[in-house]
Amino acid sequence: MPTLPWTVPNPPPPATEVHVFASRFETRTLWGALKFLVRTPGVWRQLRGARGAYGASLRAEPLRRTFWTLSAWESPQALKDFARSGTHAPTAHGLAAQMRDAKFASWPASSDDLPVSWAEVRRRLR
Template sequence: MPALPWTVSNRPPRATRVHVFASRFETRTLWGALTFMARTPGVWRQVRSAPGAYGCALKAEPFRRTFWTLSAWDSPEALKAFAHSGTHAPTSRGLAGQMRDSRFASWPASSDELPVSWAEVRRRLT
């Protein structure tokens, strides 16, 4: 699973303001990276059907123990509701001890700019 490409959950209206969220996770060990990968499918299914989700993507560098996520939402509240519910909530709590470093960024964008490039994600997370 080196990458899960941009997948549209709900197509946003054209020229609509969206809430973009990106994250970068680095696990402490290779075992942590494997655990992250094993838990990804459940969270992936959840985000694809989450209310207010417009799309999501994952870039995995498992041998570097690094994972990048990208998602777009109709509002910060929709993202927060997703993060605190379903599979994501217990998965994120369960993986917390495996993390060496975590970074997060969010910003407004136009729906016409989706998906945001990985270069832009990296720029915002460094």
């Protein structure tokens, strides 16, 4: 699973400010990377029905034990509601011990600029 393509659960209105969120996770072991991969489909299904989700993608580098996420939301609250509910909440909690490092970034953007490039994501997570 190298990259899950940009998926749009709810098309955003044109020329609207959105909340972009990016993350980079590095697992301690390859076993941790495998656990991350196994749990990804459940979170992805939750995302597809998430209120306020305007788009998301995942880039996986399992042999490097690194995973990148990119998502766009109606608001920071919509992102919080997603993260604290459904499959995501227990998955994040269950994987916490597997993580060696995690970085997060968020910023406002125009819906017209979605999806944000992976180069921009990497720049913001440096």
